[in-house]
Amino acid sequence: MPIFMGSAPEAAVRCRHYEECSWWNNRSSPFLLARERHGRKMAETRRFLLHPDGTPSMPSSTCRFLSLATCVILAASLPAWEDPPGPNAELQKFQGSRSYMVAASVSPDGKLALTGSKDGILILWDCESGMEVRRLTGPATEPLRVVFSADGKRVAVASKDGSLSVIDAQTGKQVQKFPGHRDPALAVMFLPDGKRVVSGAGGVDDTIRVWNIDTGKEMTQVRFAKSANIYALAFSNDARWALTGHASDVKLWETATGKDVATLEGHNTRVTSVAFSRDVKTGVSGSKDKTARIWDLTTGRERRTLEGHRGSVTSVAVSPDGRRVLTGSADRTVRLWDIQSGKELAVFEGHQSEVTAVAFAPDGNRALSASEDRTARLWSLPK
Secondary structure (H helix, E strand, O other), X not given: OOEEEEOOOOEEEEOOOOOEEEEEOOOOOOEEEEEEEEOOEXXXXXXEEEOOOOOEOOOOOOOOOOEOOXXXXXXXXXXXXXXXXXXXXXXXXXXXXXXXXXXXXXXXXXXXXXXXXXXXXXXXXXXXXXXXXXXXXXXXXXXXXXXXXXXXXXXXXXXXXXXXXXXXXXXXXXXXXXXXXXXXXXXXXXXXXXXXXXXXXXXXXXXXXXXXXXOOOEEEEEEOOOOOOOOXXXXXXXXXXXXXXXXXXXXXXXXOOOEEEEEEEOOOOOEEEEEEOOOOOEEEEEEOOOEEEEEEOOOOEEEEEXXXXXXXXXXXXXXXXXXXXXXXXXXXXXXXXXOOOOOEEEEXXXXXXXXXXXXXXXXXXXXXXXXXXXXXXXXXXXX
């Protein structure tokens, strides 16, 4: 454990919560700068301002001191004041779930994070404080996808048992439950009018369905024209198109007809996740082959292969401006990529188990990840 010496006043610092500490000292404002390590990367910087006599300037800092002619800081909690976090920093760690976190989303105003756990628990978190806001009453089964409505007032949940729910985000109460699909509901999305949701499933069900939120009734149903094992599904913003992941390829579908428009080939094993850009010109897929691939949906051609993960790519997301991609992996990392060049821009380390879901915040400057380590984390992204 590193020890750094200082003078006036003399001090030795032993770090427990922070793995790298240094003393800066002048007659007016000596302070301790500590950087917290996440995996191989220094992710956050904390600054503890001290008076010349060696006492902390903030009573909220939890410090213990021993009188040994020097001042020894044995432990320190996060103080009320700190330097602004830099890029690649972990902004928040949301914890309190008793089960794996498997789904995640950020509210349209960027103030709330929503997580779903394998045990069916849905939690809203405050992105600023990291505190739990409320728990939502929904299906008591594993959620596969959670999304906000455009106004942020409602949440839609697609579940492993095939059911679908709409929940009031402000009260936490379930507004509507739909009978759903005969197989796991892989995707759900609010339609632009806010009065309907669209959902999709593979397996025996193999359908895309539109539901009326007020009545709970199914409005339309379209069957995929070609039946195939579907492991991942995503809708475009206007729900006119769907991407599906299969044993080794990706398919683009027209949702109104269920027609297979294009087959995108390149992966060599199961595709686990898919996503659209907002302009619907770009698609992204992640696979157990440890790669993510960027597709030009106007031509059906592969534009880039994203390589760097050491485990299966479990989740993908495209930034609001369509310029960057997030990937989550079984290797416990989240990675940020440039769509145009395919260059890896950043690696986010901190999760202790497989990353199961990733999402961009609407501002594009933050990212949310969920993991089997029972936590979700909010990250600051480089510009």
